[in-house]
Amino acid sequence: MKTKTILMAAGLVLASSAAYAASWTGGDDLPTNPLACDATPGEVVAKPYDGGVPTNAPDRNGKKITVVDVPKLIGVGYFSATTKGQAEAAKELGNVDVKTDGPTKANIDEQITFIDNYVTSGVDGILFAANDPVAIAPVLKKALAAGINVVGYDANSTPDARQWFVNQAEFNGVAKSLVDNLAKEIGEDSAFAIVTSTFTTPNQARWIAEMAAYAAKCHPKLEFLETVEAQEDNVLSFNQATTLINKHGDKLKGIVGMTSVATPAAAEAVTQSGLCGKVAVVGLATPNAMKPYVEKDCVKSVVLWNPVDLGYAAIYVLRAAADGTLKPGDTSVKAGKLGELKVVNGSEILLGSPFVFDKSNIGQFDF
C-alpha cells in the first residue's frame, strides 16, 4: 500500500509538469531577435565594451605565451577543426604555444574542472567554448583575476567573465540562413522536422528558438513537425532521421540537422531510403562529412562557418589581447589571412556571415 502511494506520488510529479510543451521543441525561453526577411543586415547597436579585464596581467607584448584551449568536448569533428585552425595561427605567429584539452563529453562540471586546473598551473591565455554560459563564468572570472587572458569562441559565457568572444555567426543569422535555404529547397507550403543533439545544448536550443521566430515572421506557411534528440551519436541520428521519414512519409519534405553529427546522418538516412531529391536536408555540418551527399546531389547546401577559421581567429584575438593591441573600445582587429574582423555587440568579434557550402565549392575545403 505504502509502496503504491509513493509510486503514485512519483507519477504525479511526472504528470504535473507534462502540461507545457512548446510548439517548437528544443528551443529555450530567451527573447529572440529575428532578422529581416530580405537581405537587410541586422541592426548594429553600438555598445560599450562589456567584457572583463584581467587583473595585474604581466606585460606579454611580443613574448611567447602558453595558451590552452578548452572546447565543449574533445573527440568530435567540429572541435578538431577548430584545433586545426588554432595550430595554423600559432604556427604563423610563432610566439604562441597552444594545446587543446577538455572533457570527453559535453559536461559543464568537467569543463570547469579543466579550466580550473589550467588556471592553477599558470597559463598565459585560455580559449574556451562554453557548455553553459553561466556555469562557466565563475572559473573564467577566476582566470581573469589571475591575470590570464581569456577569449571565448563558438559558445559564449556571460560577457564579464571573459575579455572577447569570437562569434562565428550570430544566432539569428544562422537561423535565417537555415530557414531561407530550407524554404528555397522545399517550398513555402511544405513540412519539415529537426534532428538535434540534446535539447539542453545551448547553441542548438538558441538556433531552434531563433528559427521558430524567423520562420513565423518570414515563412509563416512552413510547417514544423517535430524535433528529435539524437545525442552526438551518428548511428542514433541516422535511426531517428529514418524513423522521421517512415513516420511522415510523403508529407516530410525536409530535415534540418542542428549538429555536425546529425546532418550527415540525416543525409545518409535520406540516401538509404532512396529519397534523394524528394526529401531535402539542410543543416549545420562540416564539408568533409557532407561531400559524398553533396556530390551525389542528395544535399544541395550545407550551412556552416568555417570552424578552422574560427579557431584561427580565436588565436589572433587572444594574441592581440595579450599584446595589448586589442583594447576595450576598439572597433576591429587584424586576424592574419582573415583580414580585419569587426567588433560587435560590445565585446564580440564577428567572424562573418554563416558560410553556405554547395557542390561548386565544397571540394575546396578539407576539415
Added chain:
Amino acid sequence: MSFETATVRRSASTGFAARTFATYGQEFIILACIVVLFVAVGLIAPRFISPTNLTTIFVGNAYIAVAAIGMSMVIISGHIDVSVGSLIGVLATISGTLAVSGYPVWFAWLAPVIVGMVVTSFIGVLVAYVRIPSIVVTLGMLSILKGGLISVTGGAWITNLPPDYLIAQFRLFGIPSPVWFMIFLTAVAAMFMRYTAFGRSIYAIGGNGEAARVAGIPVERTTVTIFAIHGLFAGIAAVLFATQLQVIQSTVPPNLELTVITASVVGGVSILGGTGTVVGSTLAAILFAAIGSSLIFLNVSAYWLRAVQGLLILATVLADMARRHRIG
C-alpha cells in the same frame, strides 16, 4: 514436504511446452511486448508497421543485439563488462582506419574482431587468474580504452570509406545485412549455448563456480574463453556499427555499454549468473528500438522519451520478477 511433493509432481508432468516456457518465459514476455506494441501502435499509426519502418527498427539496434549476445554470455557466467561501449568505439575506429588506409576490405573487417578478442581475453585473464572482480577490471578498462582512443585519434572523423567496405549496407533478399547478422548470430549462439558442452559450462560457472570446478570444468580457462567470445561479438558489432554510415565518428558512442547491458538483463539474463538465454537479449534490443520508434510515431513529446523508456524497462523487469515468484 508439500512444496517438495508439488515440485516433483509438477515436473513429472511437464510436457515439452511447459519445459520450453520454463526456459524461455522471459523471452515470451518480451516477444509478447513487441507484438502488442506493433499491433497497438500500428492501429494508431499504420505507417509504424510499414515494411520500411519495420526494417528500420530491426536494423537500428542490430549491432546492439549482436554485442548483447556476448554480453549475455559474460553475465550468465557471473561476470559483467562495462567497457563494451568503449571497446566498440575503439574497434570501429581501427576498422575504419584500416579501410581508408588501403588495406583489403576483409582485413578491415577481420582486424577489429581479432583485436576485440585480444582485449577481452586480457580482461578475462585478469578476472579469472588474477581474480579481480570483473566490474573493477572493466571499469578501469572503460577509462583506458576511452582515453586512449581520444589520445590517438584526437576525435578526427574517418570519411571517404570505400563503398565495398560498408558491409552493413549490403542487402540480401532485400533485407539489410545487419538483420541477417543478428538473426544468424543469435541462432548460432543459442544453439551453442544449448547444445555444446562449452555452452553448458557457461551456465555451470555462473550457477555454481565451485561445483563447476569439482565437475572438472576448467573454470579459469573457460572464463577467459567466454570473454574472448564476448570480444568476438563486440568486434562484429563494431564492424556493423562502423559500416552503417559513410563516416565513422571515432569516439565512444554515448551510453552504449548501458544499452547493451540493459538489453541483456531485460532479456532475462540473471545478473546473478546462471540463467538466461541469448534469444532474450536480442528480442530486448529489438524491443528498445521499437519503443524508440513508437514514441516518435505516437507524438510523445521527445522530452519524455527517456522517462518512458525507463518506465518500460522497469515494467518488464517487474513482470519478470512476478513470473519468477509464480514459478518459484
Added chain:
Amino acid sequence: MTLSLRSFMRHEAVLGILLVLVLFVLAQQSDKFFTTANILNQGRLMTEIGLIALPMTFVIITGGIDLSVGSILGLCAILLGVFWQNLGLPLPAAMALAVCVGALAGLVNGLIITRFKVPPLIATLATLALYRGLAEGISQARSVRGYPEWFFVLGQGEVLGVPTQLWILIVFAIGAAAILGLTTFGRATYAVGANETAARFSGINVDRTKLLIYTASGLVSGIAAVIFVSRVSTTRSDMGTGVELDVITAVVLGGTSIFGGRGTIIGTVIGLILVQALKNGLALSGVKGDGTIVVIGVVLIFAILASNLFSRNGDG
C-alpha cells in the same frame, strides 16, 4: 584482534602508500600542486562526487549498487530551479523540497529492490533512465539561472578560508564513518552484505536497512545537487551525467568489495583523494585529459591487483 584488524585495514594501507607515492611524484612534477589554494580548490571540486560516494559505500557494502545517483542529481537540480522559479517558492524551501525529492527517488529505488526483489543493478539501471527522463521532461531543456547572491555561498563561498562545501563534505564523511564504524546500523550494513539470510535470522531488519541506505543515497544526491547548482550558478537537466561511474570508481578503489560485506569510509575518502589528486596533478604536469583517464583506469586495476596480491600472501 590484530590479525583481523590487519586484514581489514590491509587495502586501506596499500592505498594509503599508493596515495603518498602519487602525491610525492605529482609534487615533483609541478610546484603549483602542493599549494594551499590548489588543495582547497580541489576539495571544492570533489565535493559532489565525495558526498555521493559516502552512501554509495554503504550501498556497495550491502552487496548492492546504485547507478541512478547521477540522474537523481540531475532531477533534484532541475526541481530546485522549477520550485524556485516556476512555482515561486522561497529558495530555502525549494532547496529543502529538492532534497526531499532526492530522498523520495532513493526510497523508490529501495522499494523496488526490497519489495519486488529486483536486483539493485537492474532496478537502478531502470531508474537511471527514468529519473534522467523526468529531469528532461520537467525542464523541457530550459536552464534556470539568476539565483540570489547568498545562495552561492554554498558552492562558491568560503568559511574560515575553506570552501563551504568542503566543510559539508568533512562533516558528512565523519558522520558516515561514525555510523558505519560505531553504530548498530553500521553493523547491520556489514551483516546484510556479508550474509543477508543470517542477518535476517538474527533479527536485523534487512529490508529497513536497505531502504534507509538507498533513501540516504538519494537524499545525499539531492544535497549534492543543491551544492552543484550553487557552484555552477545554473540548472540544467544533463547535470550529473556519468557521475555514477566516478563515484563507484572512488568507492571500489577505496577497497569496498563489490560483493559486499567489506569496506570503510576511510578507504572511500582515500580513493576519492587519489582520483582527484591524479586528475589535478596530471593536468598541472601537462598531461591531457584523455591521458589522465587512462592513468585512472590503470591505477584502479593496479590498486585492486596489488591489494589482492598482498592479502593473498598474508592469508597464505
Added chain:
Amino acid sequence: MTDTGRTAKPMTATPASSAETAPPLVELRNTSKTFSGIKVLKNVGFDVRPGEVHALLGENGAGKSTLIKILSGFHTPDEGGEIRVNGRPVSFSSPRDARKAGIATVYQELLLFPDMTVAENIFIGHAPRAGMGALDWNEMRRRARALLDDLDSHDLDVDARVGGLSVANRQRVEIAKALSQDARLLIMDEPTASLADADVRRLLDVVRRLRERGVAIIYISHRMPEIFALADRVTVLRDGALIGTKDIEEVDDASLVSMMVGRSIDQLFPKVVVPIGAPVLELRKVSFKDEVQDISLTLRAGEILGIAGLVGSGRTELALTIFGITPATSGEILLNGRPVTIRSPQQARDLGIAYVPEDRGLQGLVKPQTIRENVSMALLDRISKGSIVDRVKESALARDAIARFGIRARGPEQRAGQLSGGNQQKVVLAKWVSTNPKVLIMDEPTRGIDVGAKSEIHALMCKLAGEGLAVIMISSELPEVLGMSDRIMVMNGGRMVRTFDRSEATPDVVGAAMTHAGASHAGGAA
C-alpha cells in the same frame, strides 16, 4: 544400460568377499599437508580396496577433509608423500585428474547447479555427444533415467530443476553424477548428515549395492550405527595423525569414540531432569499456508520439547512461523499467557524467542565477520548507547561467550568462518543465549558436528533448560530426540500427528508415527 557396464568394467572382477586379500585400489603413503606452516595432516598412510566400505572417522579438524581433498585432487600433498592408484604412483594437479583416475566425491555441501535439470547436473562436464560435438539431450536424459533407476530413485524426474529438490534427492543426483563417470572409488563426506531416517535407510541400501558391484567407498560419518551397519574397515584420525585402521569386527562403539576423542565419553546424551515450570509458549491452531497446519502446543519453562519428523514434515516450517520469518496465516500464539503477534524475527527476538537455525552457514553465521560481531548481532540494541555500539561491552560479551560455551578460538576477533563446525554452532548458540530468551528453538543443533562437540552442546542444552529456559529441539536423529527431550511431538505433512512423553517414547513407536500417517508423502521427500 551402457552405464552399468561402464561402471562395472574397472571392478577387475573382484568379489566383495575376497576384498581383504585384494591389492589396494588407492593408497596414500606417508602423506602430509601443511597450510601456512601448520601441519594439518601428519605422515598418514591409508588405503582402500575394491569393493570395500572404508569408514573414515575423526572429530572435526582431525584432518578428514584434508585427506579426502588430497584424494580428490584439490590439494597436492607435501613432498615425500605418495598417492598410488592400482599400485602405480600418480599425482593429481586438479580435481579433473582425480576424476580421470576414477575417484569421485560426494561432498557435504552438495555441489550442484540449482538452475539446471537433474539430467544436466549428472552429466555436466562429460555429457553425451551427438554429431559435430553437439550435446545429445535425449541420450543425456535417457542415461540419467537409467542411472537413477539403478539407484532405486524411480520417482526423481530427470527434467526437474535441481534447485527445487529436497536434500535427499539432491544427494541422489550427486551420487548418480559420481557413478556416471566410471567411479571406482566413491568418497562420501557425511552423506547422511542432513537426511531423515527413512532417507538414511535408502542411502545405506544404495551404498551396499555399490559395494556389491566392486566400487570402493570411503565413508565419512559421525553416526555410529551407520558405520557398524556398513563399514568393512575403519580408520580413525585425530589432530592430523593416523590413530589406527581396524577391521570393523575389532572395534565397538566405545572404543571408536575413545580413539576419536582420546578419552572416553561416558554418556552420549547427558539428560538432566529438571523441574518443569509454568507454560511459556502456547500455540493455538497455528497455521502457515499449507506447510504448517493447526498446530497447538504448550511449552513450559525448563522443558525440552523434541520435534521429530521427516524432512519436509513441517518441523522447520513451524519453527520459522514461531520465529516470524514466515508469519502465521491463522491461529494464535501466546507468550506467558498473553496473546502476541509475531510478524518478523525482530518482534520474535524482542519477545524473547530465539532460533538457532538449521543451516548454520547460510542462516546462522556471518562467516567473514568475527566471533565478537557474530555474538553481538542479535542484541546490538541492548549493548549500544544512542545506537553507538559499546565496543567494551561487546568484547566482554564475546569473551564471556567463548568461556561459557567453551568455544575453541584464538580470541573474540577470530573470524567465525575459520572455526570448526562445532565451534561455529556454539557461536550461534551463544549469540542467541546472550539475548536472554525465554524460548529457545534449536533446529538440528548437532548436524555435522563431531562427537565431542555434540555432547558439549547437549550438556549446554540441559543447563539452559535447568536455568528455566523453554527449549524446542528439532532433530532428524532419532536417538538425539529420544535422549534429550522431555516430550516428543511428531509431525507429518505439516500436522502434529502424535506426542509422546519421555517415558513412552521408543524408537519404534516414534519412528512409526513419523512415517506412518504420511506414507503417501514419504515418496516425495524420500
